[in-house]
Amino acid sequence: MSPRQDTRQLILDTALRLFEERGYARTTMRAIAEEAGVTPSNAYYWFASKDELVQAFYLRIQTEHAERAAMALASGLPLTDRLRAVEHAFLDVIADYHGFGSAFVAIAISPESPTHPLSESSAPAREQSMAIYREVVAGAAPRVPDKVRDILPELLWLCHLGVTLFWVTDRSPGQERTRRLVDATVPLITPMLRVARLPWGGAVVDQVRGALAVAMERAG
């Protein structure tokens, strides 16, 4: 890592620490710069706004998730095992950030927010995350039926957003309730795939495809 990249990392680390200590709203770019020991103009060179810090945080989370997921996905396992491993890997990655998870959702939830998971500026982090679910589906043994291979990654990614939201509001110790929710919902994928293989399953898959298209419209 170059010294310049070090500065960027230092600013991001400092920002995350201050978000946790003081709350997101009360943390200014100026305070982040001061705590990191850099000039405000240097901080603004790397991050034009707190929104950009949030995007950088998203990307860091996704990169860590991709790394852990790759380990979990190394051996060719059934789809449910792969999905469960990937979700638990995500919960491992975000465990330390529970203190300000709700502050981030509070910002992302606003219709015009650039940090909305379906916004244009969230595209890099979203694509990186979606790629994990494409890999979950692509490498599953037995092979996922062809007619759901194109829609399943997006569907799983939306469920993953739901899990993340549940985690944010989860006040059980260590957010263990979210892990139990993952364990309780992942097996439902088996009957879903079984339906897809039924004679009337093709029509259902098309209905799901239509609903997904509306849900993902904003992401383009």
Added chain:
Amino acid sequence: MSPRQDTRQLILDTALRLFEERGYARTTMRAIAEEAGVTPSNAYYWFASKDELVQAFYLRIQTEHAERAAMALASGLPLTDRLRAVEHAFLDVIADYHGFGSAFVAIAISPESPTHPLSESSAPAREQSMAIYREVVAGAAPRVPDKVRDILPELLWLCHLGVTLFWVTDRSPGQERTRRLVDATVPLITPMLRVARLPWGGAVVDQVRGALAVAMERAG
């Protein structure tokens, strides 16, 4: 309505107007009292905090939703038609409040928030809303299979939370995208019920029941 109830309504109406004009965070109880032309102590007599105003708002929304839903549910229709009518009735009720929907979600999303939809203090509004979905299921023709009658209202209510969240972040004109999402997802209930009637459907229903129990744990 008694004059006392009039005062309560006036304070709530004023609060909602100020939340829209100034944002939730920037609106104080003192400002609400002043705008409503009552003393701060009178305002605090009716609502001990802004959280209580939010709960009163939830209850008003649910009461209006229940009234409109009752009209939509008068004639014995199939489950999908009943559900679609009830969701569109809800979107009619909340249409005017889109301006501060995200502020409310931002507050409700915090793990310790008393306005969280699964919190103890949200129980009255939640129960009123859940009753609508129980009625949607109970009065459907043809009759909903027995083995899903106990879990379907909760499942539909959780989906309804998801629709509400989608609506909050929906920036399409008049939030028409949310209406299209409702129209695209409601028909999926038919294949779900069809699965419940299959020989292996009972086990799937039990899996869904287990997942729902974890999701609703906090509500007790």
